Amino acid sequence: MSRAPGERAQARAAWVFLAPALLLITTFFFLPVVTGLALSLTDFDLYSIGHPDNIRMVGTANYRALAQAPMFWSALKNTLYFAFVGAPLSVLAALAAALLVNSRLTKWKGFFRTAYFAPFVTTLVAVAIVWKYLYHPRFGLLDAALGAAGVHAIDWLGNPMWAMPAIIVVAVWRSFGYNMLIFIAGLQRIPHELREAAELDGAGLWARLRHVTLPQLTPTFVFVGVITAIGFFQLFAEPYVMTGGGPLNSTLSMVLYMYQEGFRWWRLGSAASIAFVLFALVLVVTILQLLWRREET
Amino acid sequence: MAVRIAPIAMIFTACNARAPTDGVVIDFWGMGREGEVAQQMMPEFEAEHPGVHVHVQQIPWTAAHEKLLTAYVGHVSPDVAQLGNTWVPEYVALGAIVPLDSLIKRTPSITANDYFEGIWATNVLGDTVFGIPWYVDTRLLFYRKDLLAQAGFPAPPTTWAQWIAALKAIKSRDEPGQYPIYIPTNEWPPPTILALESGSPILKDGGRYGAFDDSAFKTAFHFYLSLFQNGLAPKLGINEVGNIYQEFERGTYAMWITGPWNIGEFRRRTPADFQDKWATAPMPGPTGAASGVSLAGGSSLVIYKASRHPREAWELIEYLSRPEQQLRFYDLTGDLPARIETWRDTSLANDPAAHAFEEQLHRVVPTPQVPEWELIATRIFDYGEEAIRGGVPADTALARLDTEVNNILERRRWLLDRPHRHEGR
Amino acid sequence: MKRHRAALIALHVALGLAALGTLFPLLWMVSGSLMATGEANSFPPRLFPAHPTLSHYAALFTRLNVGRYFLNSVIVAGGATVISLLLNSMAGYALAKLHFKGRAQLFRVLVAGLVIPAQVAMLPLFLVLQAMGLVNTYVGAMIPAMATIFGIFLIRQYAMGIPDDLLGAARMDGASEFRIYWSIVMPVIKPILATMALFTFLSTWNDFLWPLVALTDDAKYTLPVALAGLAGEHVQDTELMLAGSVVTVVPVLLAFIALQRFYVEGITAGSVKQ
Numbered sequence: 002m003s004r005a006p007g008e009r010a011q012a013r014a015a016w017v018f019l020a021p022a023l024l025l026i027t028t029f030f031f032l033p034v035v036t037g038l039a040l041s042l043t044d045f046d047l048y049s050i051g052h053p054d055n056i057r058m059v060g061t062a063n064y065r066a067l068a069q070a071p072m073f074w075s076a077l078k079n080t081l082y083f084a085f086v087g088a089p090l091s092v093l094a095a096l097a098a099a100l101l102v103n104s105r106l107t108k109w110k111g112f113f114r115t116a117y118f119a120p121f122v123t124t125l126v127a128v129a130i131v132w133k134y135l136y137h138p139r140f141g142l143l144d145a146a147l148g149a150a151g152v153h154a155i156d157w158l159g160n161p162m163w164a165m166p167a168i169i170v171v172a173v174w175r176s177f178g179y180n181m182l183i184f185i186a187g188l189q190r191i192p193h194e195l196r197e198a199a200e201l202d203g204a205g206l207w208a209r210l211r212h213v214t215l216p217q218l219t220p221t222f223v224f225v226g227v228i229t230a231i232g233f234f235q236l237f238a239e240p241y242v243m244t245g246g247g248p249l250n251s252t253l254s255m256v257l258y259m260y261q262e263g264f265r266w267w268r269l270g271s272a273a274s275i276a277f278v279l280f281a282l283v284l285v286v287t288i289l290q291l292l293w294r295r296e297e298t
Numbered sequence: 299m300a301v302r303i304a305p306i307a308m309i310f311t312a313c314n315a316r317a318p319t320d321g322v323v324i325d326f327w328g329m330g331r332e333g334e335v336a337q338q339m340m341p342e343f344e345a346e347h348p349g350v351h352v353h354v355q356q357i358p359w360t361a362a363h364e365k366l367l368t369a370y371v372g373h374v375s376p377d378v379a380q381l382g383n384t385w386v387p388e389y390v391a392l393g394a395i396v397p398l399d400s401l402i403k404r405t406p407s408i409t410a411n412d413y414f415e416g417i418w419a420t421n422v423l424g425d426t427v428f429g430i431p432w433y434v435d436t437r438l439l440f441y442r443k444d445l446l447a448q449a450g451f452p453a454p455p456t457t458w459a460q461w462i463a464a465l466k467a468i469k470s471r472d473e474p475g476q477y478p479i480y481i482p483t484n485e486w487p488p489p490t491i492l493a494l495e496s497g498s499p500i501l502k503d504g505g506r507y508g509a510f511d512d513s514a515f516k517t518a519f520h521f522y523l524s525l526f527q528n529g530l531a532p533k534l535g536i537n538e539v540g541n542i543y544q545e546f547e548r549g550t551y552a553m554w555i556t557g558p559w560n561i562g563e564f565r566r567r568t569p570a571d572f573q574d575k576w577a578t579a580p581m582p583g584p585t586g587a588a589s590g591v592s593l594a595g596g597s598s599l600v601i602y603k604a605s606r607h608p609r610e611a612w613e614l615i616e617y618l619s620r621p622e623q624q625l626r627f628y629d630l631t632g633d634l635p636a637r638i639e640t641w642r643d644t645s646l647a648n649d650p651a652a653h654a655f656e657e658q659l660h661r662v663v664p665t666p667q668v669p670e671w672e673l674i675a676t677r678i679f680d681y682g683e684e685a686i687r688g689g690v691p692a693d694t695a696l697a698r699l700d701t702e703v704n705n706i707l708e709r710r711r712w713l714l715d716r717p718h719r720h721e722g723r
Numbered sequence: 724m725k726r727h728r729a730a731l732i733a734l735h736v737a738l739g740l741a742a743l744g745t746l747f748p749l750l751w752m753v754s755g756s757l758m759a760t761g762e763a764n765s766f767p768p769r770l771f772p773a774h775p776t777l778s779h780y781a782a783l784f785t786r787l788n789v790g791r792y793f794l795n796s797v798i799v800a801g802g803a804t805v806i807s808l809l810l811n812s813m814a815g816y817a818l819a820k821l822h823f824k825g826r827a828q829l830f831r832v833l834v835a836g837l838v839i840p841a842q843v844a845m846l847p848l849f850l851v852l853q854a855m856g857l858v859n860t861y862v863g864a865m866i867p868a869m870a871t872i873f874g875i876f877l878i879r880q881y882a883m884g885i886p887d888d889l890l891g892a893a894r895m896d897g898a899s900e901f902r903i904y905w906s907i908v909m910p911v912i913k914p915i916l917a918t919m920a921l922f923t924f925l926s927t928w929n930d931f932l933w934p935l936v937a938l939t940d941d942a943k944y945t946l947p948v949a950l951a952g953l954a955g956e957h958v959q960d961t962e963l964m965l966a967g968s969v970v971t972v973v974p975v976l977l978a979f980i981a982l983q984r985f986y987v988e989g990i991t992a993g994s995v996k997q
Contacts (some may be wrong), residue, residue, distance in 0.1 A: 007894065008822060010900060011821050011822050011823065011900060012821070012822065012824065014813075014817070014821060014899075014901065015821035015822075015826070016761075016817075016821040016823065016899030018813040018814060018817040018821070018900075018904065019813070019814045019817050019818070019829075021810045021813065021870065022808075022810040022811060022813065022814035022870035022875060023814065023870075025810065025866070025869055025870040026836075026870050026871075026872065028851070029844075029848060029851065029866050029867060030836065030839075030844050030848075030867070030872075031836065032846035032847075032851065033844040033845075033846075033848040033851055034839055034843055034844045035848070036847035037844065037846060037847040040846070040847055078915050084746065098741065101734060101737060101738050101741070102738070104734060106727075106730065106731050106734055107734060107735070107738065108735070109752055111938055112742075113738050113741075113742055114987075115980065115983060116742040116745055116746055117741070117742065117745050118979075118983075118987075119745070119746065119749065119976065119979075120748075120749070122746060122925060122975050122976060122979040123749070123972045123975065123976065124928070124929045124931075124946070124947050124950075124971045124972055124975065125929060125931060125947070126753075126754075126931050126945070126947040126948075126951050126954075126971070127950060127967070127968035127969075127971040127972045128748065128749075128968065128972070129890045130950065130954050130964050130965075130967075130968050131751070131752045131965065131968055132748060133954075134755070134763070134961050134964075134965070135751070136876055137749060137764075138765070139766055140764045140765065140766060140768055140961075141768065142768050145767055157898040166733035168921075173956045174745065174748070182987055182990050183783065183990065183991065186990075186991035186993075194945075211956050213726040226796070226851075231840075234840070235841075235842060237790075237842075237931075237932055238931045238932070241931075241951070241952060242818055242951055247954075248790065254738075256842050256932070259846075260929070260932070262796060262934060266779065269850075272846055273847070276840075276842055276845075276846065277843065278842065279840055279842065280839060280840060280843045283838060283839075283840055284838060287838050
């Protein structure tokens with residue numbers, strides 16, 4: 002089946018237009034990902050650099066070694082803790098903010114929206130440094146405020162029990178504004194008729210919330226929750242800057258662990274396998290979300 | 299289109315911008331304070347060598363290990379660098395640095411005998427010298443003279459038994475929150491020093507296996523844990539004590555195993571009337587002073603193979619190794635000089651705090667010279683922390699440490715024992 | 724009426740407190756950067772400087788070379804933005820409006836790639852750069868941002884809305900495909916281009932892990948990398964570090980406030996498609 006010359010010109014042009022971006026994405030994204038998988042099946046490390054004949058294929062040895070490494074399980078546990086506690090908190094804060102900002106009674110909507118969103122735009126390293134000082138047990142304002150309320154000072158970043166919650170607070174603070182915007186968009190898409198019908202039926206604010214708003218928002222809820230959780234799986238800068246993974250490895254995240262294995266110890270085979278475990282985690286969560294959505298529709 | 303190209307062109311020219319091309323430019327990488335200070339020492343060198351310019355780059359200690367390796371792998375390396383001497387084996391395994399034997403032979407001002415024996419040994423792998431010691435570092439006791447005397451010990455302990463007795467005597471003052479000795483749980487030097495003192499090689503069989511299950515290491519490890527379990531040391535990490543100098547002054551702690559930079563820090567951060575209350579002493583050993591060894595630490599100066607100016611690079615090293623430059627460096631940084639004759643100078647000879655260091659430096663032992671050392675050292679305190687703060691029994695922690703280190707060393711074993719040998723030193 | 728008033732006040736009090744809480748760390752960051760050395764570490768802690776000083780900013784730009792790092796960030800973020808504008812728009816438009824065999828499958832493959840976290844590619848990408856001699860170059864630092872699946876996706880979704888008649892008419896007039904792209908499509912998709920440019924600039928400016936890995940020479944460090952390095956060495960110098968944070972954060976905050984319309988639209992548009 003031959004095609005009209007115009008169509009052939011279009012197809013040619015399309016490939017020309019696509020070529021630069023595709024070339025870059027293939028060479029600098031897809032190719033490394035595949036290489037990473039291959040790397041995770043070798044024992045590539047410091048000795049291998051410059052001496053390629055030192056590299057051995059070791060199959061799943063790296064993955065089995067991870068399964069036996071206490072630090073891997075710490076990193077996994079910490080990452081899941083961070084994601085599954087932090088994401089719901091961020092979502093709830095975002096929902097609350099969205100409901101408040103979107104209310105018909107609210108004045109200066111633009112100002113409040115900007116204020117809540119501002120943390121998201123800031124450079125993570127910069128604000129992590131600021132928060133690190135805020136958390137200081139002696140000079141930090143947080144413990145000063147607690148002290149004024151009569152509560153004993155806590156060494157947030159030095160206490161294995163509180164370090165991760167402290168980091169969760171920073172992550173929620175940074176992310177809730179972004180999620181708020183998505184909720185606002187979702188709220189504004191709720192058909193007026195539904196709300197008006199509920200009001201006519203005499204439903205109060207709380208009842209409207211429960212029976213109209215929240216059910217309508219459920220897909221948005223799940224979507225926001227999942228993308229926040231996936232983003233949180235990639236936790237790195239906060240522990241790197243604020244705690245170095247400590248105390249007692251309580252804030253060691255998967256990506257930080259991968260960075261240490263790869264760039265501190267140069268055990269690239271091991272690091273690549275950590276990266277793929279992370280990928281598998283993200284994939285599982287994404288698939289679960291897709292399945293859930295398919296069930297809903 | 300022209301408007302779009304300009305920024306792109308700008309980017310590419312910025313990539314290619316170079317330093318002025320008159321004469322020779324040597325890149326020198328220094329870490330932390332030493333890097334900052336090195337800059338000040340260059341003008342005199344440049345005056346002596348017209349046409350040579352030294353470009354000093356300072357790398358923070360916190361990221362130095364990864365930065366140096368990443369740079370090397372990325373084909374970016376200096377001509378001369380300061381390397382922590384425990385890192386020298388890594389760079390030898392990479393084939394990154396040049397053997398210095400022939401250069402040393404040609405330079406009468408630098409010989410092995412000019413340096414502390416244990417320190418020089420850290421730069422020697424096989425029979426080849428790869429680095430020249432720049433400054434030395436070790437760990438020993440900083441302690442409260444007055445509190446120790448009050449507890450009935452006018453002289454610092456020299457044996458472990460005396461040490462424990464002294465610590466217990468101090469503890470009997472029984473004030474809450476006070477501990478006789480401060481040992482951060484996330485530092486590798488204290489348990490390693492105790493192991494070296496017990497005669498443990500830490501790794502055995504030419505660095506092929508961990509020796510953590512052997513009696514020497516076990517003895518040291520149990521001793522280390524007992525300090526925490528008997529309430530003699532607090533279960534805290536490095537960053538968990540607010541201001542250690544203040545706490546020392548207040549008497550919260552009476553002893554601390556730390557290094558020479560704290561001589562200057564104590565003098566700067568504590569009041570004048572406190573200065574006669576603290577002192578330094580060599581490490582007590584299991585069986586007496588001679589067994590009180592410590593770490594052969596410090597930094598060495600190395601030349602990278604990729605350097606295009608090895609001659610000038612060596613001249614820089616020679617310059618920094620001169621006794622008067624060593625002394626000047628000590629004045630600027632407080633880092634102890636590596637050349638023994640520099641210690642004759644009055645500024646060091648008359649410094650009571652430095653005497654213990656000189657004595658200790660004659661009794662230092664290198665840590666295992668394997669490229670994996672930094673990682674193994676980190677695991678030592680990781681498992682130590684599990685035993686101290688994580689509720690894991692000592693022998694379990696040691697068994698796990700042994701297993702993990704044996705896994706880490708599997709590569710090394712394979713490379714060393716292959717019939718077809720490569721640079722698996 | 725009274726209930727209405729009370730609700731109004733309660734609502735705005737809540738909003739105001741939340742805004743204060745959210746902005747507080749940033750406000751303290753600015754306040755602390757103007758304090759004298761040691762003032763931010765005083766006990767009890769202070770909220771405002773007694774005598775505001777710009778000495779820390781002076782130190783940053785002279786002794787500590789922050790001007791250089793700022794310039795590096797501008798080069799890397801700016802370069803990535805400009806290049807991605809061109810590459811992503813061409814690819815996005817092609818996927819939206821040009822007909823060719825395999826278009827649907829290609830798009831599906833790209834979208835599937837969105838699931839892969841960037842960190843999976845990072846380590847091997849470093850090795851690829853090393854093989855190409857691009858470690859420690861501005862180009863190397865920009866590479867992950869020069870063409871992104873997300874950027875292509877954004878533009879493709881928006882470009883789907885371009886009327887086909889517009890393009891058809893231009894073709895009948897004999898215009899080349901490139902001419903159509905450049906003179907007709909680009910002006911029409913300006914809003915999404917602005918959004919994408921802002922996204923790219925912000926995310927590249929703020930990026931930490933990749934420049935940390937890809938840049939080894941401190942002369943090329945971007946602001947976040949340099950800041951993290953300074954934080955390690957100058958942990959005691961609170962005011963200095965806060966000033967460094969201000970220098971890093973202020974440009975992106977200003978860019979965002981000035982252009983927030985585009986940013987917000989982009990986020991909400993992206994979420995609607997889900």
